[in-house]
Amino acid sequence: MTFGWWSGKTAPGAAPGATQNGPYIQVHLAPMAIQTHKPFLGPPKHVQLAFHSPTSARLLATRSPGLNQPAAAAMAETDADKLRFIEEVTADVDAVQKRVLAEILGRNADAEYLTTRCGLGGATDRGTFRAKVPMVTYEDLQPYILRIAHGDRSPILSGSDHPVSELLTSSGTSGGERKLIPIVEDEHDRHHRLHSLVGAVVNQSVPGLDKGSGLYFLFVKSETTPGGLPARTILTRIFTSDGFWKLPYNPQRGLTSPAAAVVCEDTFQSMYAQMLCGLCHRHAVLRVGAAFASGVLRAIRFFQRNWAQLAADIDAGTLTDRVTDPSVRQALAGVLRQRDPELARFVRSEGSKGDAAGIIARLWPNTKYVHAVATGSMAHYVPALNHYSGGLPIVSTAYFSSECSIGINLRPMCDPSEVSYTVMPNMAYFEFLPTDNDDATAASQLVELPRVEAGREYELVVTTYSGLCRYRVGDVLRVTGFHNAAPQFRFVRRRKALLSVESDKTDEVELQRAVERASAALLRPLGAAVADYTARTCAETVPGHYVVYWELQLPATAGAEGPSSADVVVDGEVLDRCCLEMEEALNSVYRQSRVADRSVGPLEIRVVRPGTFEELADHAVVRGASVGQYKVPRSVIAPQDIDLLDSRVVSNHFSPALPHWVPGQSAVPIIGQGREKC
Ligand code: AMP
Numbered sequence: 001m002t003f004g005w006w007s008g009k010t011a012p013g014a015a016p017g018a019t020q021n022g023p024y025i026q027v028h029l030a031p032m033a034i035q036t037h038k039p040f041l042g043p044p045k046h047v048q049l050a051f052h053s054p055t056s057a058r059l060l061a062t063r064s065p066g067l068n069q070p071a072a073a074a075m076a077e078t079d080a081d082k083l084r085f086i087e088e089v090t091a092d093v094d095a096v097q098k099r100v101l102a103e104i105l106g107r108n109a110d111a112e113y114l115t116t117r118c119g120l121g122g123a124t125d126r127g128t129f130r131a132k133v134p135m136v137t138y139e140d141l142q143p144y145i146l147r148i149a150h151g152d153r154s155p156i157l158s159g160s161d162h163p164v165s166e167l168l169t170s171s172g173t174s175g176g177e178r179k180l181i182p183i184v185e186d187e188h189d190r191h192h193r194l195h196s197l198v199g200a201v202v203n204q205s206v207p208g209l210d211k212g213s214g215l216y217f218l219f220v221k222s223e224t225t226p227g228g229l230p231a232r233t234i235l236t237r238i239f240t241s242d243g244f245w246k247l248p249y250n251p252q253r254g255l256t257s258p259a260a261a262v263v264c265e266d267t268f269q270s271m272y273a274q275m276l277c278g279l280c281h282r283h284a285v286l287r288v289g290a291a292f293a294s295g296v297l298r299a300i301r302f303f304q305r306n307w308a309q310l311a312a313d314i315d316a317g318t319l320t321d322r323v324t325d326p327s328v329r330q331a332l333a334g335v336l337r338q339r340d341p342e343l344a345r346f347v348r349s350e351g352s353k354g355d356a357a358g359i360i361a362r363l364w365p366n367t368k369y370v371h372a373v374a375t376g377s378m379a380h381y382v383p384a385l386n387h388y389s390g391g392l393p394i395v396s397t398a399y400f401s402s403e404c405s406i407g408i409n410l411r412p413m414c415d416p417s418e419v420s421y422t423v424m425p426n427m428a429y430f431e432f433l434p435t436d437n438d439d440a441t442a443a444s445q446l447v448e449l450p451r452v453e454a455g456r457e458y459e460l461v462v463t464t465y466s467g468l469c470r471y472r473v474g475d476v477l478r479v480t481g482f483h484n485a486a487p488q489f490r491f492v493r494r495r496k497a498l499l500s501v502e503s504d505k506t507d508e509v510e511l512q513r514a515v516e517r518a519s520a521a522l523l524r525p526l527g528a529a530v531a532d533y534t535a536r537t538c539a540e541t542v543p544g545h546y547v548v549y550w551e552l553q554l555p556a557t558a559g560a561e562g563p564s565s566a567d568v569v570v571d572g573e574v575l576d577r578c579c580l581e582m583e584e585a586l587n588s589v590y591r592q593s594r595v596a597d598r599s600v601g602p603l604e605i606r607v608v609r610p611g612t613f614e615e616l617a618d619h620a621v622v623r624g625a626s627v628g629q630y631k632v633p634r635s636v637i638a639p640q641d642i643d644l645l646d647s648r649v650v651s652n653h654f655s656p657a658l659p660h661w662v663p664g665q666s667a668v669p670i671i672g673q674g675r676e677k678c
Contacts, residue, residue, distance in 0.1 A: 082200035086408070089426050090486035094450045096425040101126060101463065104429060108159040108467050113144060118469070126448075135433070135443035135461060135470040138172070138179050148182050151227025157467030158184050164466070166230040168237065168402040169223065171503035171589065172474060172494075178589055180231060181402040184466045188237065190427050194405040197424070198397045198412075205413050206368050212286035214255050215278035215364060216371070217299045218262045219270055234402050235291055239263060251281040251335070258331035267597065269323045271302050273332055276310055276319075278364070279347060280335050285364040289371030293381035293394070294502045294544065296372050298599060300359060300388050301542040307351025315344035358390030369393040374416040376475075376491040377500040381539050382416050399491065401473055404428040404464045410483055420480040420488040425449060428465065432458035435476055443470060452487045454479045459495055498635040499537050501544040502599040504590040508634050511535055514585035515548070518578040527555040528570050532613040534645070536636050538604070545601035548582065549636075549645045551613050572653060579603045579655035591661035602655035612648040616641060 089096055105114065105124040114120045118132045134140075144156050148164050158164060162184040170179040203209055220236040230237075238244060245259040255262075261273035278285060290296045303310070309320050317339040319332050350362060361367060367389075374382050374394045385394050399407045399421040405428075407421030423430055431446040435457045446461060460473045474496060477489035497505035519530045531553035538547045554569050583594065583603050593600040613632060619641065636642055 077196075079200040079203050082197050083204065086197055086201070086410075086422075086424075087484065089424060090422065090484040093425045093485040093487075094448075097429060097449050098126065100426060101129060101429040104463055104465055105129060107162055107465070108155075108157070110159050111155045111157055111467055113157050113467065113469065129463075130443075130446075133443075133463075133469050135446065135472065137472050141468065141471065145180055145182055149180055149225040149227055149229065149231070151225075151229075157182055158465075159467075162186070162465070162467075164229065166232070166237070167225060168234050169231050170402040171233075171505065172402075179402075180225070181468075182466055183402075187404065187464070187466050188241070190465070191234070191238070191400070191405050192243075194398060194400070194408065194424060194427060198408055201408060201410055202395070202397060202412050205411075209286055209368070210253070212366060213251055213253055213281065213284045214287045214289065214371070215274070215281075215285045216255055216257065216288075217271065217274055217290040217295055218257065219267060220263050221265060234400065249331075249334075251277060252284045256281045256285060258335075260325070260327040260331040264325045264328050266325065269325050269328055271299065272306065272310075272320070272323055273328050275299065275303060275306070276313060276332060277335050279310060279314065279343065280340070282343075282364050283366060286366055286368050287371050287395075288360055288364055288367050288389075289395075291373065292502060293372045293374040293378040293385055294599065296360075296370060297381055297384055297388070297542045300356065303359070303363070304351065304356060307347055311344040311347040311351065314340050314347060357387055360388050361390035361392060367392055369395045369413070371395045371397065375399075375419050377494065377497070377505075377537075379416065381544070384539060384542065399489075401475070403468055403471065403473055404462055404466075406430075406460070406462075407489065410488075420490050422483045422486050422488045423449060425486060429463035431461040431463070431470065432477075433461055433472070434458055446470070449487060450485060452479045454481060457492055499535055499546050501537055501539075501546070501601075502593060502597075504587075504593045504600055506546070506586055506590060510585075510587055511548075511634055514582040515550075517585040518581035521581055522574050522578050523552075523570060526570055526574070529553045531610075532632055534613075534616075534632060534634055534636050536642060541601050543599050543601045546603045547606055548603065549606050549608050549612075549649075551608050551610060572651065575605055575607065575651070575653040576656045579605050579653055580657055580659060583655050583659035586659070588661065591659045595658045595661040596663070604652055604654050606645070606649045606652045608645055608648040609650050612645065615648070616644060619644060 102124040105120065108114055109120070109122045109124070114133075118134070120128060120132055123129070123132075138145075141157070145167070148156055149167055153163065155163070164182040165185040166183055167180040168183050170181050172179045218235065218239055220239050221233060222236055222240070223231040225231045232240075239262050247254060249258045251258075256277045257274040258277065261270055261277065264270040264273065278288075288296065290299065309322070313320055313336060317336050319329055319336055323329055323332070350359060353359075360370065370385060370389050370392050372378070372385075372394070374385065374396050378396075382394060393413050394416050395409075395412045396416060396419050397409050397412050398405075399409075405424065407423040409419050410422050411418075411420075430449040432449070432452050433446055447458065452458060455478070457476055457478045460475045460477055462471055462473055463469045464471070472495075474494055476492040476495055478492050479487050480490050481488045494500070494505060496507040498508050498511055499506040515530055515533050523529055529552070531551045533548055533550050535546055535548040538545050552570060579602065582605075583591065590600065594602075616632070633641075636645065
């Protein structure tokens with residue numbers, strides 16, 4: 001997940017020309033430095049930059065004698081400095097990675113994990129690290145993480161000078177529950193650092209962003225572990241941080257959304273307020289975005305559902321009673337200062353149009369690009385985004401995870417299908433597990449960052465400042481090239497996820513469990529069963545939803561009568577209930593997405609006629625699959641397979657209700673959840 005933004009507001013006390021938005025310092029580029037046609041400045045003679053994370057400042061200081069860290073941090077840094085920094089840090093990746101590893105192992109040397117579990121004995125060199133530290137999954141570390149979550153403050157994963165400051169709730173799941181990722185305080189500096197570099201890269205490609213503002217649909221959710229540590233998403237951490245809202249609200253230059261709208265945990269009120277502000281300041285908006293592509297589509301759907309109320313409020317200069325949060329009401333009072341019948345008419349005319357094609361470009365006519373992650377599992381939303389945006393560039397700027405910041409897209413305006421992320425070697429220690437290797441679980445197979453090969457696929461393994469060592473993130477990446485010595489990666493897929501609409505991720509085992517549960521509960525009593533199944537994420541609806549294709553095995557007498565017999569033996573109502581039963585069996589992130597976030601639509605079962613899966617197998621064999629080894633793929637992606645399945649559908653069914661989801665139900669009970677959503 002990723003994004004950052006920047007404004008043109010001059011910060012008090014900043015160097016001439018410096019601008020600042022929250023924790024990121026942004027400086028107007030001198031005209032000579034804006035070279036949209038030439039991607040990067042050459043390697044620097046010397047580096048005169050500041051406001052790095054302490055780590056990167058230290059890294060730099062080692063190469064730039066005389067630059068002391070506090071002095072560096074006090075200086076304002078220009079975009080040109082940041083671009084030079086990217087050149088420098090990618091020039092000798094091996095040296096940077098060596099230093100990063102030594103620093104991580106040095107500061108965490110007294111952590112229980114490194115001393116007792118790994119027996120590292122204070123060593124900070126690569127050789128000892130490779131020999132003694134095992135490659136692990138979240139599940140391996142879970143006992144340590146649960147102790148932290150329950151309040152054990154001893155140095156468990158990170159060293160005593162760097163205690164865990166909070167747990168980030170990752171969208172990745174373990175045993176059906178969200179993973180909790182321990183984070184130390186200065187990890188946020190690295191995160192901010194990456195965003196500030198992203199800002200410089202985007203500014204170089206899209207000049208003039210400081211002349212307007214950004215309409216970003218941002219949402220937060222705060223939770224607390226039983227041990228009293230904050231547990232929240234990485235975006236919540238950013239949007240609720242002190243620095244983020246440091247500057248006074250200026251919808252003409254910063255973000256159109258006021259802080260109160262973003263930090264309001266009721267999604268309806270938050271979205272309503274953000275949309276209203278975006279409409280009221282529509283001419284100032286130069287970029288429209290959300291964390292993920294699906295978030296932008298949700299916002300458009302929200303507009304389509306709520307335009308009448310939005311127009312009424314704009315017309316009357318008053319705010320609907322549905323927004324009850326006092327601070328949101330107060331913030332909007334300043335925005336809805338007077339009636340605006342002309343804008344209200346425009347909103348009504350746009351909302352009542354049957355076809356929303358190009359609506360983003362019409363509602364926000366000065367938009368230069370749509371900013372959201374549109375790679376990985378978000379790639380299937382690109383056609384819909386193109387439709388609604390009227391062909392605006394879709395910009396995926398960076399690659400992040402809760403565990404650590406990873407890389408930047410150095411060509412932000414490229415087509416989403418061509419996006420590669422350049423790994424920033426100062427963010428963590430990166431290793432890669434080849435996915436085409438039979439011995440894929442052996443740490444001995446791990447390849448260091450500078451040694452990955454173009455064209456090969458690897459799973460990402462990170463060692464972070466927060467104390468995760470040789471930890472499998474679960475992302476599969478393909479090397480597409482190099483920027484200087486830094487490898488560039490295309491995001492290929494999650495290692496285990498089969499289905500994913502937004503933050504939900506469902507793997508093969510979970511899908512199978514869900515099918516079995518529905519079948520056992522509702523089909524077996526009728527003498528029927530699921531003969532075969534496969535699934536896909538459907539992005540044609542907003543929000544997207546899971547489509548599960550079922551071939552039914554019917555009692556002999558009815559089965560002989562052909563496809564329509566399914567309806568006779570298993571009527572539509574039973575199949576509707578099967579959809580819900582499956583949803584009940586899916587993990588809590590899925591159910592939360594359905595119930596609270598409404599980011600996933602009702603699960604759909606499409607019943608296909610008997611023999612369909614045999615045809616699917618025949619097609620695979622024709623395309624080269626071995627008959628003996630053929631396994632029904634539990635997710636279908638190939639358009640020809642989807643076409644085949646869809647052409648054999650005899651009936652389709654949707655979940656008639658929401659599955660159960662109780663806030664706070666998790667492996668580590670989370671307390672203080674956000675309120676129910678729209
Ligand atoms: P989370 O753990 O919830 O912070 O989500 C991090 C995960 O989101 C990463 O491990 C990736 O699977 C995915 N992700 C983040 N950024 C991107 C990106 N730019 N493109 C594709 N997937 C991404």
